[in-house]
Amino acid sequence: MSKSTSAKVKETAQEEVQRVRQIAEEGARSGAYLYPLRGIYYFATHKDLYKPLFSRLAPTLTLGAGITTFMFLFTYLPQLAVLVFTSGPLAALTTALLVLSESSTLTMVLSKTLLIEDTLIDTFDGTLVGKGQxxxxxxxxxxxxxxxxxxxxxLGKLMTKPFPK
Structure with a gap:
């Protein structure tokens, strides 16, 4: 590499470091990283927002338990047979982790699609109504x-769905 090329690379790297530093400082000053904590605090201190959550908690837990049970009954042994060749003595553990991961993904997709979407809309709209909007x-x-x-x-009946499918 010639001196001019290495100088350009060094200059570009220094500019990139400065840009990253500036973005990090702006992010720290904005306080945006506190919004999740503020949201948890707001939810915890407003008991009227619990109603949609608790109405869907039991069905979601039941769905998750059912999917996990089904996955262990029907997919654990076939996956274990394959993973014995790749994972050796750790196959039982890695297969259990794999089945749990698959169950988690299926539970998330099905519960979000079938159970939770309206609850999220109700919670969001309830928060806006509580804030005077x-x-x-x-x-x-x-x-x-x-x-x-x-x-x-x-909150009454939804006239339009905010998240079209």
């Missing part, structure tokens, strides 16, 4: 009038 929510769903009652209780 009733007009925004009323564009896509019926909102019952009156200040009495919890935010989730004021």
């Amino acid at each position: 009733t007009d925004l929510v009323a564009k896509d769903r019926q909102v019952k009038s009156g200040a009495a009652g919890d935010a989730i209780g004021r």
